[in-house]
Amino acid sequence: MLSRSAKHLYWLARYIERTENIARMIDVNLELILDFPDDHSLNWKPLIDTLDINDLFENKYKKYNENNVLNFLFEDSRNLSSLNNCLEMSKYNIETIKDDLPKSANIKLNELYDHVVGKKISKIHKRKKLHHLTQIVSMTQGFFGAINNNLSRGYEFEFIRLGRFIERTDMISRIIDCLCISKSEKQTHDFSTMEWLSMLTTLSAQDAFRKVSKGEADREEVISFLLKNDSFPRSVYRALLIIEECLKNLPKSKKLLLMNSKIIKKCERSRLDNYDDLKLHLFLENLEKDLSKVDLKIQSIYF
DSSP: OOHHHHHHHHHHHHHHHHHHHHHHHHHHHHHHHHHSTTOTTOOSHHHHHHHTOHHHHHTTOSOOOHHHHHHHHHTOTTOTTSHHHHHHHHHHHHHTTGGGSOHHHHHHHHHHHHHHTTOOGGGSOHHHHHHHHHHHHHHHHHHHHHHHHHSOSSHHHHHHHHHHHHHHHHHHHHHHHHHHHSOOSOOOSOHHHHHHHHHHHHTTOHHHHHHHOSSSOOHHHHHHHHHHOSSOTTSHHHHHHHHHHHHHTSSSOHHHHHHHHHHHHHHHHOOGGGOOHHHHHHHHHHHHHHHHHHHHHHHHHHO
16 A cells, blocks of 8 residues: 555544544534523633644734634634644545545545535524534534445555544543643633533533443543543543554554553553542643654654
8 A cells, every 4th residue: 555545544534533523622612602601701712722722823813702713713724723724634635545435435525625615604693603513523424434334444444544543532632631621710600510511512422421420420430431431432542442453454563552552551550530630631741742652653654
């Protein structure tokens, strides 16, 4: 398999997974603000914090209000993680490999691209924005559904899956870090419950969480579930196990398997439910650094 093709497959999956996760974060924040319109503790800055692009944002905007943040996350050409840029890069990456992928996957990506790119988010009514975002999430899942249902298992499939779950693991850790650690000090509603529910909602984890939790969503149970559950596909631990499966099916993966195994063991050994905010932040920060090293090693070996 050509290294160029492997690179395009890997980054195609990463950009589409990133599109889904950013749409999920915006959707949940918008819903919370609609549910608590008079609560000024709810704001848009945590979305920028999660992606760690505050300097880039502040170069153009003075306030972290809804219009500025949505414009930045949807349309800003300088923001490489804007939905427009993610989908432009997805189209670029699929162009040279579309003959290797199911035709249905290319159709799904075109539908997603047409739904997002070229449309001004500021022109969409607030109540219709939720439906617009839900459709984005549904369309990204439609793309991966076309891959899962129609692409033969082989190196192409594994590079797509690898890119998807590297991106997912990174984004989950960032979402947890932001929502757990970067709390607003001006809380006027029951944020001890709402914060954890919003986190579960962002990751579509409410139903799966209720099956293993006996009481209300509290900090320790939610963190443990999202970081260490071995069956929910949006937990960090489960995503790392899927990355391990991908690597086992790829050549020249011995060093990568060792690196990933060390991350898995860190998760297994860590008593995350006992960590205070600072210790949890440091754990997640180190996780993101470890994932970045895995990503760089993937690129040096295969691309």
